Structures are given as C-alpha cells and as structure tokens.
Amino acid sequence: MTEVTEVKKAPYVIEWREGFKIGVVQVDQEHRHLFTLVRALNLESVDQTVEELLDYVVTHFSNEQDMMEKSGYPAFEQHLKLHEEFAGQVADFLGSGAEWTEDRVQELRRFLNKWLIGHIMTHDLRFGKWHASQMAQTAIVQRAAARPSGFFARLFGKKHSETA
Ligand SMILES: [Fe+2]
Numbered sequence: 133m134t135e136v137t138e139v140k141k142a143p144y145v146i147e148w149r150e151g152f153k154i155g156v157v158q159v160d161q162e163h164r165h166l167f168t169l170v171r172a173l174n175l176e177s178v179d180q181t182v183e184e185l186l187d188y189v190v191t192h193f194s195n196e197q198d199m200m201e202k203s204g205y206p207a208f209e210q211h212l213k214l215h216e217e218f219a220g221q222v223a224d225f226l227g228s229g230a231e232w233t234e235d236r237v238q239e240l241r242r243f244l245n246k247w248l249i250g251h252i253m254t255h256d257l258r259f260g261k262w263h264a265s266q267m268a269q270t271a272i273v274q275r276a277a278a279r280p281s282g283f284f285a286r287l288f289g290k291k292h293s294e295t296a
Pocket residue numbers: 196211215251255256
C-alpha cells in the first residue's frame with residue numbers, strides 16, 4: 133500500500149556561488165545578478181519580475197556575445213546558437229498562455245536555474261578558460277616587447293655574478 137502524504141513544496145531556490153565563476157569579471161557579475169533576478173521571481177508581481185529578468189538576459193547575452201566576437205573566440209557562433217535556443221525555449225514556455233500559478237513560477241525558476249548552471253559551467257567556463265589563455269599570451273608578448281634585451285641582460289648578468 134502506498135502512503136500518500138501532502139508535502140508543501142519549498143520554493144526552489146539556488147543561490148549564486150563562487151564555484152560558478154568563469155574568471156571574467158564582468159560576466160561573473162552579470163551571472164550573479166541573473167541568479168538574484170531568478171530568485172526574485174514571484175507570483176504576486178510575476179509580469180514585472182519576468183519582464184525585468186528577460187530584459188537583463190538580453191543585456192547579458194549581448195554583452196557576452198560582444199566580448200566573444202571582439203576577442204575572436206573560436207566557438208562564438210556555436211555559443212550564439214545556444215543563447216538563441218534558450219530564447220526559443222523561454223518564448224515557448226511564456227507563449228503557452230497558461231495562467232500563472234505558484235507551480236508555474238517554480239517551474240520557470242527551476243528551468244532557468246538549471247539552464248544557467250549547465251550553461252555557465254560548460255560553455256561560459258570554456259570561454260573563461262580560453263580568455264585566460266589569451267590574456268596570458270598577451271602579457272608575455274607585452275613583457276617581451278617592453279624589454280627586448282632584458283632576458284639576455286638578466287641571464288648574462290646573473291651568470292657573471294655567479295662566477296665572479
Ligand atoms: Fe553564455
């Protein structure tokens with residue numbers, strides 16, 4: 133015999149955490165704000181909170197895409213498609229025209245949190261790692277350009293003092 137008990141569902145909340153960082157300051161700040169907006173979704177002011185969230189998603193996606201395109205990120209096109217797919221999924225969900233209920237708000241919040249975490253930890257993180265390697269390469273080139281003979285001067289200078 134199965135026992136049926138009524139369990140009051142706790143709100144589905146996922147807080148942003150340090151582990152979600154991809155190492156690109158602006159992107160990390162925007163992701164953090166997205167989690168705050170997802171958390172703020174509520175039935176009482178659903179139209180307003182959904183609109184605010186979607187506005188910010190658009191801002192964030194444009195900023196991220198801009199950064200990827202301008203830096204020559206090789207997977208930019210692929211990433212753009214992921215953002216478009218997401219927009220389509222959200223449009224389908226909102227376009228169903230179903231009445232807002234506590235459950236539907238929870239469903240949206242759950243979908244957004246899961247999508248965000250999956251996307252950040254896989255695709256945005258890939259960009260973060262690529263971005264870091266680009267920064268490191270740029271720093272090496274800049275250092276070399278700033279001191280064209282520094283390496284030899286230090287190397288021979290050191291050798292000289294060791295043998296002296
Ligand atoms: Fe992204």
